[in-house]
Amino acid sequence: MSFAPLQNDTFLRAALRQPTSHTPIWLMRQAGRYLPEYKATRAKAGSFMGLATHPDFATEVTLQPLERFPLDAAILFSDILTVPDAMGLGLSFGEGEGPRFARTVHDEASLESLHFDLESLRYVFDAVTSIRKALNGRVPLIGFAGSPWTLACYMVEGKGSDDYRAVKTLLYRRPDLMQRLLDLLADAVAAYLNAQIDAGAQALMLFDSWGGVLAHDAYQRFALPASRRVLAQLKKTGADGQRVPHILFTKGGGLWLGDMLDSGADMLGLDWTLDLGRARAQVGDRVALQGNLDPMLLFAPPEVVAAEARKLLDSFGRPQRADGGWGGHVFNLGHGISQHTPIESVAALVEAVHAHSRALR
């Protein structure tokens, strides 16, 4: 496969801590329900999975936010739960509910019945290639997957949870089974992400959305090593020889930022509870940082949104000289954008990040 040359590589450069002319910005869940055009396409597709499993629809919604805002990256439209679905657990999304699995993992037998069918995820790889072509070199395309621990949560609980009782009970009662499940998942996720690179993904992000619910020791013993096992297996370059940055995002993992420095990720995603200046001081020049505006700040008036964005850029600090490496920053929210977000706030945010980060240089 060959694709059009990349015109805006700001995101890739920042993620690899190379100098850039401005701070790049994209938003988690930027192709989503806050956009009327997304809702229209979803209505055509019939359901969330109808969107995700049809490359044409997935391409259409992935590009929608780029038509409205000068974002510096696109992210594959998909779900973190595709991997357990491809292991035979039967994923569904009830209307107005979260995801649900028909079967769960709860003992040796249910663990042993898991067989990962990478080929059944062909629709994802087709979507990656289709989006990459449609982007035509405009901005890079980010592929992604759920982290082993986060996938394990859903696979054991069968759905979202308030207290993670089932998955933590398994972890505390049968650490051996939990380890086997995480190992299995790590290898499947790595194969899945590498196949996304082969299909055209130019960066990869691992979402450890539930890492933050673990006790300190359990995070260190289970979730972090499992993410490390994924990251260690990922290809570092695409077919075109370009470096493919790897991103690890752990919601609620701020206390473990120092522990994540040797995760193997090029960039760490931060939720909104961290002070970006403190975080930068802590990580030094070892990794780039992505984040971390509170998504709820987008409910403030546009001028407040812009002012807070400038404050966040200021707290990261001025970029250093263009001839030296510097702690790269990719602007993002600290979590996915809310479906209720006013569109004018997003416009104000993107404009403020671009303008102020240029002024800082």
Added chain:
Amino acid sequence: MSFAPLQNDTFLRAALRQPTSHTPIWLMRQAGRYLPEYKATRAKAGSFMGLATHPDFATEVTLQPLERFPLDAAILFSDILTVPDAMGLGLSFGEGEGPRFARTVHDEASLESLHFDLESLRYVFDAVTSIRKALNGRVPLIGFAGSPWTLACYMVEGKGSDDYRAVKTLLYRRPDLMQRLLDLLADAVAAYLNAQIDAGAQALMLFDSWGGVLAHDAYQRFALPASRRVLAQLKKTGADGQRVPHILFTKGGGLWLGDMLDSGADMLGLDWTLDLGRARAQVGDRVALQGNLDPMLLFAPPEVVAAEARKLLDSFGRPQRADGGWGGHVFNLGHGISQHTPIESVAALVEAVHAHSRALR
């Protein structure tokens, strides 16, 4: 009022960083649904609020866990939402649901209509006195309240929330109104807690259950100063001249432990995401620490529970010499005990904490 002399002051001493013969333990929500005798009393009372508003029932359930386990403190049976209820918002608990308010705070008018009627909380103070008498000096009685920020969350949202959109929208759009609400709440909470001291409470705990959902800047600007405003107004001694330790617990606040050092609290409560050894190193001898076992660990077999409790005590480190101050530790869970917890796990936990902490000395 005069009460029987205290026989076990281990909890009070540890909270004030004085030497103790063992590490004291109590459990958040220790009077609760995991106990069959609690469920029986609740059935008699008809509802949760029926329990909380009748001093005889509140006394009965408060003492129940002490009959089963040699816990080192009792905590008033009540709810954090009594204060907004006493401001006229109309608290109710639907069956199988969380709390709900009939009215919310959402603008100037609804804020101005709040009037705190301390006297309407007489049932709480009566319960405190009744429990203190029934304890007969066995262990100290902890009084408590919700923090201003946590109460504001419920008062603006009207109920629990996934994303805190309403309260954060108010905070980001109308920081002036949020500040007025927090000031009003801080003064009401302080009056409420001081009245609990007058009624016989021997320690006070402020629950900032939702502090951890805030962005870094918003926590520093709103939630922490509001808790500080409460703590600054609290009486430091009871009617008997005994020091009344003040505890601040912020779920999800681990990143801000250093910022809480000057909150005015004698002891800081930790959730399970912190490493206790790291936390102790960070706070030095400035405050005592309370916590922080993952409540879900109680679903492990009793021997695992005991081993993890010993590990946690070891990570805090050995107490220093008895003639010097040392960073006190009160053992607790990192959050309330689950209603599904096996009782034998609790017994194993309390026994292990007492035995191992004695052995460490």
